[in-house]
Amino acid sequence: MKRDFSLLAGRHFDLLVCGGGIYGAWTAYDAALRGLSVAIVEQGDWAGATSSASSKLIHGGLRYLETYDFKLVRKAILERQLLLKLAPHRVWPLRFGVPIYKDSRIGTLQLKAGLMLYDFLARLSGKNMAGPDIAHRHFDRAAFARRFPALASDGLKGGFTYGDAQTDDARLVLELIAGAMGAGAVCVNYCQLTGLMESGGQVCGATVHDQLNNKSAQVLARQIVYTAGQWTTASQPGRDWCRLSKGVHLVMPGTMTEAALLLTAQSDGRVFFMIPWYGMTLIGTTDNDYKGDIEHVVVEKEDVAYLLAEANHYLKTAWTEADIVGSYAGVRVMKRSDHASPSAVSRDWELQTAGNGVHYSIGGKITSARGDAASIVNTVCAQLGVDAPCATQSRRFPWAPETNYDQWSVAVNARANRLGIAPESTKWLIRRHGKRVEEVLRSIEGELRLAECIVATLPFIYADLLFCARTEMVIHLEDLLRRRMPLLILAQLSEGTLRRIAETVAAAMGWDEAAINREVATCRSGPCPR
Ligand SMILES: Cc1cc2nc3c(=O)[nH]c(=O)nc-3n(C[C@H](O)[C@H](O)[C@H](O)COP(=O)(O)OP(=O)(O)OC[C@H]3O[C@@H](n4cnc5c(N)ncnc54)[C@H](O)[C@@H]3O)c2cc1C
Numbered sequence: 001m002k003r004d005f006s007l008l009a010g011r012h013f014d015l016l017v018c019g020g021g022i023y024g025a026w027t028a029y030d031a032a033l034r035g036l037s038v039a040i041v042e043q044g045d046w047a048g049a050t051s052s053a054s055s056k057l058i059h060g061g062l063r064y065l066e067t068y069d070f071k072l073v074r075k076a077i078l079e080r081q082l083l084l085k086l087a088p089h090r091v092w093p094l095r096f097g098v099p100i101y102k103d104s105r106i107g108t109l110q111l112k113a114g115l116m117l118y119d120f121l122a123r124l125s126g127k128n129m130a131g132p133d134i135a136h137r138h139f140d141r142a143a144f145a146r147r148f149p150a151l152a153s154d155g156l157k158g159g160f161t162y163g164d165a166q167t168d169d170a171r172l173v174l175e176l177i178a179g180a181m182g183a184g185a186v187c188v189n190y191c192q193l194t195g196l197m198e199s200g201g202q203v204c205g206a207t208v209h210d211q212l213n214n215k216s217a218q219v220l221a222r223q224i225v226y227t228a229g230q231w232t233t234a235s236q237p238g239r240d241w242c243r244l245s246k247g248v249h250l251v252m253p254g255t256m257t258e259a260a261l262l263l264t265a266q267s268d269g270r271v272f273f274m275i276p277w278y279g280m281t282l283i284g285t286t287d288n289d290y291k292g293d294i295e296h297v298v299v300e301k302e303d304v305a306y307l308l309a310e311a312n313h314y315l316k317t318a319w320t321e322a323d324i325v326g327s328y329a330g331v332r333v334m335k336r337s338d339h340a341s342p343s344a345v346s347r348d349w350e351l352q353t354a355g356n357g358v359h360y361s362i363g364g365k366i367t368s369a370r371g372d373a374a375s376i377v378n379t380v381c382a383q384l385g386v387d388a389p390c391a392t393q394s395r396r397f398p399w400a401p402e403t404n405y406d407q408w409s410v411a412v413n414a415r416a417n418r419l420g421i422a423p424e425s426t427k428w429l430i431r432r433h434g435k436r437v438e439e440v441l442r443s444i445e446g447e448l449r450l451a452e453c454i455v456a457t458l459p460f461i462y463a464d465l466l467f468c469a470r471t472e473m474v475i476h477l478e479d480l481l482r483r484r485m486p487l488l489i490l491a492q493l494s495e496g497t498l499r500r501i502a503e504t505v506a507a508a509m510g511w512d513e514a515a516i517n518r519e520v521a522t523c524r525s526g527p528c529p530r
Pocket residue numbers: 018019020021022023024041042043044045046047048049050051052053054055056057058059191192193194227228229230231245246247248285330331332361363364365366367368
């Protein structure tokens with residue numbers, strides 16, 4: 001994946017996409033697969049905003065059944081099942097536990113009814129879709145406590161488990177960008193769309209600014225789609241269409257390694273999760289109306305206090321602030337609504353088209369972004385007079401292995417084992433790189449020390465780090481350590497460790513001593529703003 005700003009000028013694109021989060025990535029990939037000439041620009045790094053700050057779930061959204069949002073749940077479950085099939089390396093099954101206590105807001109019968117409906121909607125999504133065991137199960141008090149030993153057992157009556165799925169959100173975006181490039185799209189990160197060009201009141205192109213070399217260019221495009229997330233509100237008419245809410249996650253030590261928990265907050269009755277990810281535990285999320293600076297979305301003291309208190313209510317051994325390993329914040333964009341609480345606003349998505357013909361993607365979810373992007377590209381094709389069907393609902397992901405996934409995984413595991421890679425590292429290598437893991441393993445054959453873990457508590461190995469630096473359009477150390485390999489939120493890295501990592505990739509990145517110092521200083525200047 002090579003960045004080349006010069007490819008943007010002097011061509012007349014069918015479609016220019018502004019914003020490289022999940023919606024932009026799916027839109028560019030889908031449009032390129034349909035044969036359109038496509039460009040996508042991202043002002044920062046791929047998935048630099050909300051699309052790397054999610055709960056990482058590919059889920060139907062059990063909680064939306066409470067608000068009777070059956071259409072949304074059905075759509076999301078359908079997409080979940082599709083992604084599990086098309087991208088077994090990128091989207092993997094995750095079981096959730098839901099404990100029931102004496103004072104639980106939702107009792108056994110109501111929960112059972114909801115889970116039966118959830119399973120039913122999954123079955124409706126297609127009999128011939130292979131998938132993991134997703135059906136819910138009930139456990140009595142003792143059995144549930146055994147499954148989730150970290151949970152407080154006072155007042156526990158029992159609980160259910162049910163199936164959903166999980167991903168690495170930033171890598172999902174990256175893989176789609178790689179797919180779009182493979183299908184001919186011009187994809188440039190660190191490139192901001194700074195103005196629109198119009199002819200006869202209709203948009204015909206845009207000015208884009210190369211953030212790395214401080215150059216601008218004019219890009220001609222017949223259609224323009226904004227998938228700009230919270231930046232949609234930076235100007236009219238976007239402000240009128242959106243409501244913003246902030247969501248924070250804390251990263252805690254790994255207490256649950258295989259299954260997640262869906263819990264109800266005591267203070268406000270909201271649903272929140274405790275989720276295993278790369279061996280650590282994510283707690284999230286908050287959901288508060290956001291009117292702050294869209295450029296700097298930060299974790300605040302109140303967010304931390306809320307999440308710790310709510311999690312501790314359920315834990316045998318309480319966590320303190322000293323246990324927090326990392327944190328991150330993101331902004332949800334939702335359709336405008338008058339609901340008092342942002343949690344009550346529908347997570348559904350819509351496309352708005354302004355008077356000058358620019359299309360704006362509003363709201364949505366990582367889970368359903370593929371289907372929503374297909375609608376975007378249908379609209380674009382209709383405007384262009386192109387008759388080309390969507391291909392993404394049946395096409396395996398760009399990095400999905402071509403052979404039987406289970407057999408392929410067994411073979412990769414055996415090979416990795418011979419190279420001295422720990423099984424936990426191999427599991428994540430496969431999920432992170434899909435079939436490209438073979439290239440990572442090849443690099444270790446010539447240099448066995450690359451199989452070592454970078455940080456003892458996490459599964460990431462040096463060969464992976466170098467592979468990302470060499471092949472994944474990394475510009476800054478923060479791109480590498482927050483989105484390609486999320487060490488910055490999953491561990492507290494000392495200056496020495498950051499320097500060691502920067503020196504390891506310096507040759508691949510073309511960094512001299514001054515650049516290493518700069519990159520390390522940026523990573524140390526505090527938690528990533530988003
Ligand atoms: C806390 C939280 C948890 C969530 N959890 C889940 C979950 O578990 N599962 C799920 O399915 N969904 C989840 N969501 C929802 C999901 O994360 C979002 O719907 C999705 O990431 C939005 O993607 P996007 O592409 O619209 O926006 P973004 O990811 O924000 O991307 C917009 C991009 O546009 C770029 N941009 C803006 N202006 C310009 C410009 N002028 N030029 C160039 N680039 C520009 C920005 O830099 C940004 O990268 C969650 C959301 C939040 C906030």
